[in-house]
Amino acid sequence: MNYRILTKRLLFLVMVIWAASTITFFIPRLSPRNPVRERFAELARTGGFSPEDLEAIVADYSTRFGLDKPLLQQYGDYMWSIARFDLGVSLNKFPKTVMELIAESLPWTIGLILITTILSFILGNWLGALAAWPKSPDWLKNIATSFVLFQGVPPVLLGILLIFFVGFRLKLLPLGGAYSIGTVPNLSFEFFIDVLRHQLLPGIALVLGSVGGWVISMRGMGVTIQGEDYVTFAEHKGLGPKTIFRDYYLRNAMLPQITGLALALGNVVTSAIVVEGIFALPGLGTILFSAIRSNDFSVIYGIVLFITIAIATLMVVVEFLYPLLDPRIKPQ
Amino acid sequence: MSSATLSNTAIKQPNKLVLWFRYLRRNPSLTFGLLILLFLVIFTVYGLLTIDPKDAYPLAVRSKQPPSLEYPLGTDFFGRDLYAAMVVGMWQTAVIGIVAGALGTIIGTILGFISAYFGGFIDTAVTSICQILIPIPAFLIQVVIAGSIDKRSVTIFTMAFVVLLLAWMGPTLVIRAQVLSMKERQFVSVAKLSGMTSLGIIFKEILPNLLPFIAAAFIAQVFQAVFASFYLAIVGLGPVREPLLGNTIWAAQTQGAFFNGWWWWPIGPAVAMILILGSLALINMGMDELANPRIRKSE
């Protein structure tokens, strides 16, 4: 284990986290909106809640959350609390803490993303590799190309169409939500199946849209490798095409793909978040959008930070996986 | 004995245009992509010349009309002529895409150049910044920005700007990588030996070879910009009154278009979006081939 490289990578991770948290800290605060005030105002509007001195109450809560301190001081406090893994309290849904909100919604997002990424990764890579392999039949190459066109179909649109036609008109799959209305999460097999049924449509919407990307890059890679010497050499050795494809071609084409996997995760996250809205899945995306709508700083930072950390960590981890797959590559 | 004039027996090279066409024939994805794009451009230009832009805004015409001769794409709940809305929307989407794409590519190219050519501290700084910013999910930041700014100041150009902010890192790294590899290769050293100035090297040797990559980066940037602006508009964070394609779909969704039987309302922009993004993706794939001489099929 090369410690110098490890340290460099960890430093990189820290820098990414710092950059992300700083950006997400300053942006919402640049607007003059006060989320605490908006929260009370919303309650006032809908519930006949109209205390004599709204301002005093708002001021009280603002102090409690430290919103009345100078900006730089708030920044300092914020950085310090991040270091202690304390993401604070949601301004809009208090007393719920940000960690609680994330913990409750994360499983749904993870489930959706992981499944769709893995599926499209596998599907895309096979198709892409096949598309670049000169010996594969034409119809296969055309399928691969059509998936590329699908890339242009944002999962959002697909989701809308799927809900309307499959869910509403055909009544084949649920109209959204994570589980059926009125059921409470429990450990039964029925609940598990219920959840699965609810994940299908969003999953399809996401997979169809992202396979295309994998196809392109895989094909691109495959295309470069074809010219490489060792494939030609393998051919000369007399190895059958299938073996060459599997053991030489695919494996080598796979390498940069793995970094791409981590980056693609970022893309899939954003698609998933928007799709979650359409399908009313109680994942990170729904919470995030709700927070953005009400300008709930803490939740916004918390979630963006969380996602960034996840992606960056994954990238670093993946870089260390390289040697496992190809001993020629030394970590730079 | 007279020397045989070669002119009679010279092999005639077909002119450049014909070569291009032959190439296109061999590269179907690039061809298709370009064709679709061409169609869209013609549609938009023709549309802009023939419609009254006011029709793309509410209360212009009778509302909720299905497609007919008078309104080829129908009208929406608010009384927009959807054909006019499509044309104006396409134009605005193109503006966002090209502005953000061009700026992003220019910034990326310049930064990439500077970084690779001069190396040293500048290089480390630029590369580190890029690498640090890339894992940050750009869309989320864009959503946060768009959600925080005063709704009145959201215009097409602010959207382009928001999209641009986190898009320039990719081209920077790509161009930098290419310039680096060229630096190593023979012809730069040869040019240096022959006494060309730095500037001359940049413009006469490096730039022409970079053009395919810059072009590819541009396409990719436009794609990203269009995609991002579409997504922002579709969640309602765009300039709501403008007939941006994403906005039209958002409006259709919030008014329950499918449910109420106004299927023609979101279909137009949806198809348009698919065509735009699809064509860009195809072109991207085609450029891939173009840029990698090894896989170019031979005639």
Place this chain on the structure above:
Amino acid sequence: MIRKFKTISALIVLLSFLSLTVLSTSAAQDIPDVPREETLVLGWSLANAVVDSTNPWSLPGYTHQQGNAFMWEPLYYYGIFNSEEIPWLADSMEYTSDDFTSLEIKLNPLAKWSDGEAVNAEDVVFTFEGQMNNTTLPYHAAFNQFVESVEAVDDLTVNVTFKIPAPRFKFEVLTLKFDTGIPIVPAHVLGEVENVNEFLGGLDIPHSGPYTPIVWDLTQKIYDLREDWWAVEAGRAEVPEVKRIVMSNIEGQQMDNIAQRIVNNEMDAALDMRSSVIKSIVEQNPSVTTHSGDQPPYGYLDWWPNALWMNTQLEPYTDPNVRRAMSLAINRELLDDIIYENAGITTIYPFPLYPALQEFADSPAVKALEEELQPGLYDPEQSAALMEAAGFTMNRDDLWEKDGETVSATIQAFEQIHSDIVPFLVEMLRNAGFDSDVNFGADAYQNMADGVTGLYMFGHGASLIDPYAALELYHSRYSAQIGSSAGNNRFSRYSNPEYDAILDEMAPLGADDPRFQELAAEALGMYWTEQIDVPIIQWLHRIPYNQTYWTNWPTAENPGLGVNGAFWAHTGMLVVTNLESAQP
């Protein structure tokens, strides 16, 4: 190698499934099974409320709208469509003096909390004194203004003495209807708590209403019926057939998704819909009905008629001619035609046209004023003339300009309820030269309260039976300066001593007094002349009632107790407890 990769990916997939199940079931609970035929499924947004906040005095997360109305009951309810009082915890509430300065409340002897304790005078006194002493409570201001003292004469009788004549106090404050009024809270519970504002309440707080919360998370709330509800024994109600209420969170969801669920019989009722959507619902599923059956306007009149408010202390809205010019730019007939299928929704009044108020609007005095002042007129030319007289000129973009500034007509509004009408208003104002746009952001309400430049699409949640409350919205005592927030949704900041004088004279009079009617007409006339705000539409609640599982919803044909069908209002409890099962 490929095998290795496959195994790894398979493992990851498996892992993700496992984690999904494990993490989600960490919140696993077991609740008794209740069949669908005995369950009422409602769609409502659960945003903003703090989970487990069942204490009506908890701050700031309490709202009655998300099912808490099924838990807490008042002295009286009101059936708006029958114009009838509905005695509840109290058997009677009468003013005992001619000048409305004292009130006697007699409680029902059988009223009980869910823990068995009786609801008695002690609770009433505690509730009232709490409002009087605790400045953070919603009705503190009203109690402070009117109430001198509260006294328990015996276990079941309470006497209230007022500082000044308070003819409307009994109705406005002590009766629960729509979203106003106060419930009675348990003295023996809240009296024991150290800080009543911080005490959330939890799921098992003793309450007098028929339903008890058993589940409350971010996706839904579930209430189960308790069989020992006092009202059955007291003869006020039959045993409710709805054994369980599930309130599913629709926060952030699209309207048509909710509509789809109604059509698919997954939900029995949901929040009110826009005109075109409800029409489609009714057409697609014949079991779904509305307050007006399957006919326009597909709903009932709500108490919240919307107008374009503006801050009359801010230039250029200080000039009544500018305000009038804006009103002249709105083509109300066109709005009725396009959006509401000619259901006559647009309005010129700042109050809803409930029976008593309709009478007032039809009175000769008011009709004469209408003839004279033409409040609903659409006349772009006159609008232009007024603007020019006020010193504005048309600039190159066809917008009115004075001293280099255009007239901002950015409309602050709420996307979920205004997305159909506001874009039209924006366009109409633009066509008339006002720099108009829309802001659907979450800061819209804050902007209204702060009195920023522009217009505010908001309702008049005031009058129900007489015009006083609505007209009082413009009394100068509420007109805070720019920079502070307008309390209680009184955004106009209108300040006119003449107007105040009229209202002050009205205040101590009962609505039947002819002098009251005279003054009310005068005040309304002034509202029109001054164009304090621009009234646009009556507000309709187009609530879909799915009759597949439940019937006997309150409709025009079947008014029942005369309450409105909004299950989220205070009177929602009466709606739910009167539903009958449609399944055999």
